[in-house]
Amino acid sequence: MSAAQKELDHFMKGLKKRNPHEKEFHQAVEEVVTSVMPWYLDQQKYHKAQILERITEPDRIVIFRVSWQTDTGEIRANRAWRVQFNHSLGPYKGGLRFHPSVTQSVLKFLGFEQIFKNSLTGLPMGGAKGGSNFNPKGKSDDEVMRFCQSMMIELHRHIGEDVDVPAGDIGVGSREISYLFGQYMRLENRWSGVLTGKGLSFGGSAVRTEATGYGCVYFCENMLHQHDEGLEGKSIAISGSGNVAIYAAEKALEKSAKVLTLSDSSGFVYIKDGVTSEQLESVKEIKLNQRGRISELAEKFQGVEYHEGARPWGVKCDVAMPCATQNELEEKDAKTLIQNGVIAVCEGANMPTTAAAAELYRENQILHAPGKASNAGGVTVSGLEQSQNSMRISWSREEVDERLQKVMKEIHRRCVEKGKQNGRVNYIDGANIAGFQKVAEAMLAYGVF
Numbered sequence: 484m485s486a487a488q489k490e491l492d493h494f495m496k497g498l499k500k501r502n503p504h505e506k507e508f509h510q511a512v513e514e515v516v517t518s519v520m521p522w523y524l525d526q527q528k529y530h531k532a533q534i535l536e537r538i539t540e541p542d543r544i545v546i547f548r549v550s551w552q553t554d555t556g557e558i559r560a561n562r563a564w565r566v567q568f569n570h571s572l573g574p575y576k577g578g579l580r581f582h583p584s585v586t587q588s589v590l591k592f593l594g595f596e597q598i599f600k601n602s603l604t605g606l607p608m609g610g611a612k613g614g615s616n617f618n619p620k621g622k623s624d625d626e627v628m629r630f631c632q633s634m635m636i637e638l639h640r641h642i643g644e645d646v647d648v649p650a651g652d653i654g655v656g657s658r659e660i661s662y663l664f665g666q667y668m669r670l671e672n673r674w675s676g677v678l679t680g681k682g683l684s685f686g687g688s689a690v691r692t693e694a695t696g697y698g699c700v701y702f703c704e705n706m707l708h709q710h711d712e713g714l715e716g717k718s719i720a721i722s723g724s725g726n727v728a729i730y731a732a733e734k735a736l737e738k739s740a741k742v743l744t745l746s747d748s749s750g751f752v753y754i755k756d757g758v759t760s761e762q763l764e765s766v767k768e769i770k771l772n773q774r775g776r777i778s779e780l781a782e783k784f785q786g787v788e789y790h791e792g793a794r795p796w797g798v799k800c801d802v803a804m805p806c807a808t809q810n811e812l813e814e815k816d817a818k819t820l821i822q823n824g825v826i827a828v829c830e831g832a833n834m835p836t837t838a839a840a841a842e843l844y845r846e847n848q849i850l851h852a853p854g855k856a857s858n859a860g861g862v863t864v865s866g867l868e869q870s871q872n873s874m875r876i877s878w879s880r881e882e883v884d885e886r887l888q889k890v891m892k893e894i895h896r897r898c899v900e901k902g903k904q905n906g907r908v909n910y911i912d913g914a915n916i917a918g919f920q921k922v923a924e925a926m927l928a929y930g931v932f
């Protein structure tokens with residue numbers, strides 16, 4: 484057994500003991516520590532400063548109750564969290580997720596990933612994540628408003644434009660951000676850029692809505708170019724039909740790729756000839772405005788097949804873009820994708836690939852972009868929204884999009900620089916090492932804290 488493997492096993496044993504039953508958190512840490520361990524062991528000063536032990540311990544976690552009333556007057560109590568993981572590089576930054584599957588483990592994995600993602604963007608942002616086990620599905624706008632207002636009554640004490648700046652994630656879009664932001668203003672009696680993803684009429688940035696999906700396609704294009712390939716004519720299987728999936732599909736279409744699938748938690752749609760712009764506009768209406776089901780697309784358009792209860796990974800494609808949720812692409816799915824000739828997997832979601840599936844990609848030399856690199860476009864434009872708010876100006880769509888493209892290109896360059904191995908690029912190692920080194924350096928400079 485190599486020294487790095489021995490040290491990794493020892494470290495993970497301790498981490499699991501300190502954080503029992505948090506399997507998503509263990510998974511996210513193990514991936515990062517596996518990449519950085521050989522470098523870490525070479526750099527005694529980091530080892531001596533116990534950077535790994537410190538960086539895997541959140542600065543703090545705020546846990547609180549959110550009580551609210553349904554439209555019929557019944558009282559409900561949910562649990563909410565804000566995991567402020569590490570602010571070495573800037574104010575805490577990261578989304579809020581509303582989904583019944585939210586647990587402390589899920590938010591710790593997301594907050595941990597966010598540290599390195601934000602580091603990769605080159606913008607001054609620390610890592611955080613928050614959210615609640617509240618399920619917005621089937622709730623009225625008024626119910627969601629009351630929930631958001633109640634949540635902010637506690638959350639407002641812990642955030643601030645120079646302290647911690649939340650944004651959206653699963654189940655938190657412009658409606659929720661607006662309710663949260665309005666309540667923050669009421670409580671603090673001042674306007675500040677304390678949340679990102681705001682409406683364009685009250686301090687939001689152009690392109691923030693589209694940024695994660697667009698950024699993912701920009702990253703994918705960079706990755707394909709690096710390996711003498713392009714996006715034009717490529718077939719893409721996308722999962723999800725929310726914010727990230729829809730705008731990834733939109734940009735892919737613009738780049739003349741063929742988007743074969745979209746999905747939600749009930750099933751997937753298969754469009755043999757590739758989704759059209761008209762169909763995509765319909766998906767926006769169904770999923771974003773009416774909060775309906777992706778199956779409705781098949782009812783509206785001929786040539787769209789709906790597959791209930793299945794994921795899209797059985798469809799033959801050149802590129803897979805998982806854009807729904809964690810661990811949605813398992814070992815058996817990876818096997819099928821590889822058998823069907825997939826050349827690249829570019830993650831729009833956070834940790835959508837299980838460790839076993841990722842191992843298969845590595846063995847089969849499939850290009851595999853980890854979410855912390857390829858989905859960093861969202862937080863990048865959030866960072867640009869913060870800059871615009873601080874300067875009290877708004878940049879044009881073109882200006883923001885150009886900056887986004889530059890940042891995605893730079894993230895890709897960093898992955899290549901740190902991840903080049905025998906003529907190929909290991910994007911997982913590249914992203915982890917590049918993201919980690921900057922934070923480790925800052926922590927070392929601050930001394931013992």
Ligand code: NDP
Pocket residue numbers: 584651652653654655656695723724725726727728746747748749806807808809811831832833858859861862
């Ligand atoms: P949305 O809530 O807009 O959409 C989520 C989509 O994923 C929906 O289609 C939803 O289906 C599906 N989904 C959610 N949970 C599950 C599940 N447990 N099983 C199957 N399908 C599921 O979220 P986003 O598009 O914003 O986020 C998608 C992913 O991208 C997440 O991993 C998020 O962390 C990540 N991400 C988001 C960023 C952003 O800026 N929004 C930035 C970077 C990453 P249904 O409608 O049935 O619930």
Ligand code: 2IT
Pocket residue numbers: 576577578579600648649650651652679833858859861862863865
């Ligand atoms: O996972 C993510 O990067 C996000 N949900 C976006 C975070 C942000 O602060 O814009």
